[in-house]
Amino acid sequence: MTEVYRRDGRLRLTIIGGFLGSGKSTWLRHQLHERSFGPVCLLVNEAAETSIDDLLLGGAEQVKVLAGGCACCEGRNALVAALLRICEKQDSTDGQRLSGVLLETSGLADPTAIAKTLLTDPVLTRRFVVDEVIVLMDAINGPLQLAQEYLGRRQIEAAERIIVTKIHGTPTDQVVRLVKTLRILNPAAEIEGAELGVPWQLPSDAAVRPYELPALPAFSEPIQSYRLDVSREAGWTGLSVWLSALLAARGDQIVRVKGVVESPAGRLLLQSVHRAVQPPEILPAVPANSDGAKLESNFIVLLGRGIDEKTLNRSWSKLVEAK
Numbered sequence: 106m107t108e109v110y111r112r113d114g115r116l117r118l119t120i121i122g123g124f125l126g127s128g129k130s131t132w133l134r135h136q137l138h139e140r141s142f143g144p145v146c147l148l149v150n151e152a153a154e155t156s157i158d159d160l161l162l163g164g165a166e167q168v169k170v171l172a173g174g175c176a177c178c179e180g181r182n183a184l185v186a187a188l189l190r191i192c193e194k195q196d197s198t199d200g201q202r203l204s205g206v207l208l209e210t211s212g213l214a215d216p217t218a219i220a221k222t223l224l225t226d227p228v229l230t231r232r233f234v235v236d237e238v239i240v241l242m243d244a245i246n247g248p249l250q251l252a253q254e255y256l257g258r259r260q261i262e263a264a265e266r267i268i269v270t271k272i273h274g275t276p277t278d279q280v281v282r283l284v285k286t287l288r289i290l291n292p293a294a295e296i297e298g299a300e301l302g303v304p305w306q307l308p309s310d311a312a313v314r315p316y317e318l319p320a321l322p323a324f325s326e327p328i329q330s331y332r333l334d335v336s337r338e339a340g341w342t343g344l345s346v347w348l349s350a351l352l353a354a355r356g357d358q359i360v361r362v363k364g365v366v367e368s369p370a371g372r373l374l375l376q377s378v379h380r381a382v383q384p385p386e387i388l389p390a391v392p393a394n395s396d397g398a399k400l401e402s403n404f405i406v407l408l409g410r411g412i413d414e415k416t417l418n419r420s421w422s423k424l425v426e427a428k
């Protein structure tokens with residue numbers, strides 16, 4: 106379990122996405138009741154569909170309704186303002202110290218766009234870290250949303266954790282097919298099941314095939330993960346220059362970058378969402394209860410589509426050799 110408060114004092118922002126009806130509020134209410142996220146402020150950007158009173162009872166330290174439209178598009182400024190107000194409150198001596206903010210997004214939000222807002226705001230990026238993007242999908246309507254909705258696929262691609270809900274009562278075959286399809290759409294995400302907020306075992310069946318999704322214009326190719334070994338000396342600066350150039354040229358194809366790189370300052374965590382790069386973060390040396398296994402570093406994982414792995418490696422080698 107991670108520490109309640111980050112050592113650098115920044116607040117963790119957890120973005121919770123998923124279509125209307127995917128069970129975000131139910132799931133959240135349960136997590137708050139269990140205090141899974143520690144002392145948090147809940148920001149709800151949902152069109153009056155959520156019963157705030159219920160949520161209050163659930164145990165969030167603070168609940169705020171984010172009006173002014175969907176936080177990924179027309180309500181962007183309202184989101185920035187709300188986050189800044191939370192910072193101000195934290196800086197004043199009254200009020201409880203928070204470990205983070207949970208943002209329950211509107212059903213129509215693209216979590217990537219929200220993460221970008223945060224990563225590109227010079228003030229917010231010093232106060233917040235996008236800790237996790239959690240996307241819920243209900244087993245009943247999920248297959249259709251993936252087949253028909255551009256946004257459904259965007260949300261799944263943005264997720265670091267996907268929670269499949271409403272499993273109970275849905276034909277097992279359908280759940281298995283959905284889970285297999287989700288794995289293809291986002292090979293890097295953790296996929297879990299939940300029923301009324303409680304973890305629920307996902308069924309499996311080797312014989313069941315994933316759905317064949319019809320092509321949507323922007324999704325002509327499946328997303329893939331590419332791993333690049335960056336252990337050869339290019340130096341931290343060389344790497345960041347190379348990565349900026351890569352994102353500038355291929356930002357549309359690259360959905361996300363995550364990597365851990367050794368630097369003179371320690372192990373650095375590197376993250377980006379499309380073209381927005383989060384300032385690198387120094388990771389703690391070795392976790393307290395480590396079993397002594399050597400921590401992996403000097404690798405970058407790229408999630409994207411239409412990237413040629415050979416070209417990627419060649420471009421990296423060129424940089425190293427140019428040194």
Ligand SMILES: [Zn+2]
Pocket residue numbers: 175176177178179213214215
């Ligand atoms: Zn939006």
